[in-house]
Amino acid sequence: MSRLVVVSNRIADPRKTAAGGLAVALAEVLNGTGGLWFGWSGKIVDATEGDDVHFMQAGPVKLATVDLSQVDHDDFYLGYSNGVLWPVFHYRLDLADFDAGYIAGYRRVNQLFARKLMPLLQPDDVIWVHDYHLIPLAAELRALGCQQRIGFFLHIPLPPPLIVAAIPGHDWLIRALFAYDLVGFQSQADLAHFAGYVESEAHAQPLGDGRWRAFGRTVHAGAFPIGIDVEEFTQLTQAPEAMEMYERMKREYSRRRLLVGVDRLDYSKGLPQRMRAFREFLQKNPDLRSSATLIQIASPSREDVEAYSDLLHELESLCGSINGNFGELDWMPVRYIHRTVARARLPGLFRASQVALVTPLRDGMNLVAKEYLTAQDEEDPGVLVLSRFAGAAEQLREALLVNPYDTEGTAAAILLALQMPLEERRLRHQAMMKTIRQYDVHWWCDSFLNALQEAQAEEKGTSWL
Ligand code: ADP
Ligand code: F6P
Secondary structure: OOOEEEEEEEOOOOOOOOOOHHHHHHHHHHHHHOEEEEEEEEEEEOHHHOOOOEEEEEOOEEEEEEEEEHHHHHHHHHHHHHHHHHHHHOOOHHHOOOOOOHHHHHHHHHHHHHHHHHHHOOOOOEEEEEOHHHOOHHHHHHHOOOOOEEEEEOOOOOOOHHHHOOOOOHHHHHHHHHHOOEEEEOOHHHHHHHHHHHHHOOOOEEEEOOEEEEOOEEEEEEEOOOOOOHHHHHHHHHOHHHHHHHHHHHHHOOOOEEEEEEEEOOHHHOHHHHHHHHHHHHHHOHHHHHHEEEEEEEEOOOOOOHHHHHHHHHHHHHHHHHHHHHOEOOEOOEEEEOOOOOOOOHHHHHHHOOEEEEOOOOEOOOHHHHHHHHOOOOOOOOEEEEEOOEHHHHOOOOOEEEOOOOHHHHHHHHHHHHHOOHHHHHHHHHHHHHHHHHOOHHHHHHHHHHHHHHOOOOOOOOOOO
16 A cells, blocks of 8 residues: 655644644544655754754654744745735735745745655655645656655635736746646635636646646646544543533533634634624623623734734734623623633533634635534534635535624624524534534545546656746
8 A cells, every 4th residue: 555645834743732724634634544744843943954854753653844944934934825825815915925035935945845855755655745835846846756646735725716816926836736646625616716727827628527738737626625533523522621621611601601713813714803793793682791702712823924913913902892891790701812722622612612603704624613513412502603705614504604794794693593493403513414424534535545546647757847
């Protein structure tokens, strides 16, 4: 059997907690398959310190990591990945910083990854590259003579062609995708945007069966919505740490109902919009005021990018003003926690909450939505309020779907969620759990790797960049 080689910028020790869908999902996959996980060590070092690969065995997974120099980190990670690709792919052209210097850093780090990974590869390896940081990696590997099968999965949305086209050098970026054998997206909408882009901007020929031909090469593309490890999360829900959390929350909020939000502190997650909707709900429903509390956990993320520090201040000020205006001596409407919570405790918090607010302005998938539902008591489940702009909304049709920009509409959905009769809650929960179980993280991994196995490898010698 082939060895699986996973490559991503962010990697995590599969035995520890991580915030971020990619690290959580890949840790679960690799724990089962074993293999090599190559990526950034998370360390920034002086440029003179060299670029050795560090190795660590973590259960069945061998981790191989490289450090980044300060300038590479600034241009590649903060600059091009999180200052250009992240905002544009989340439809936020207004937040993009198209500094011409960033692209060189992006190419430099992709070349570094290719150079360092190449000697670690075995002839039968299957290589699976993840996310927007590493779009040109296959092209760089091919330029070094890599013949192995290479797949790419984009964890974040792909916006419509004319939004992609706003990126200076967008044609180079999308051309680089043709060095892969298979390109995977989270949703049918993202796949349609890919088809739209390559057909209109790159004059690619659709060959049917999810194949497109351009630049003398055929690429396969498909939608592979990522899922969670339902069994693992169910066990986590029943474990002592989660149970203790559940009991504690139930005791503390015995007379009140809990709403919960758990996100990285990211502008794509719609946190200020969510707070405004909750404020609107409090304003419109004075009789329900002191019976509902929103716990919002927002883990720190990319704090060196300006848009993120602006968001932190906006959110803090909104939470402060809601508590100041609506709070009572014995009740605060919002409990805001700016930290990563231990993964083992999350299911307890989810289970104790009658409503989850998962209301991103854009999201590739959103695993929190699936984790919340999995943690529920199926006899008395809570209600998921879900943004129609999360990839998860393509699958979880029985959630209360909202437009997160619509403050009044979202406030109305919060009320509906709190008042939903038991029978309706059960029916909706049952239907969504069927989908979550069927399309779990193992389905995601197997269906992607099977499709990669079947993808015909052609013209691998071509020079791409
Ligand atoms: P993203 O990949 O954009 O961060 P997802 O919802 O897909 O969003 O994945 C987030 C993952 O990280 C989930 O598994 C979630 O449980 C975890 N997570 C997010 N925020 C926190 C937090 N504050 N504390 C602990 N875990 C978190
Ligand atoms: O899942 C989306 C994602 O952007 C991953 O690519 C990333 O690893 C994660 O969220 C967290 O972001 P970061 O790696 O910048 O901390």
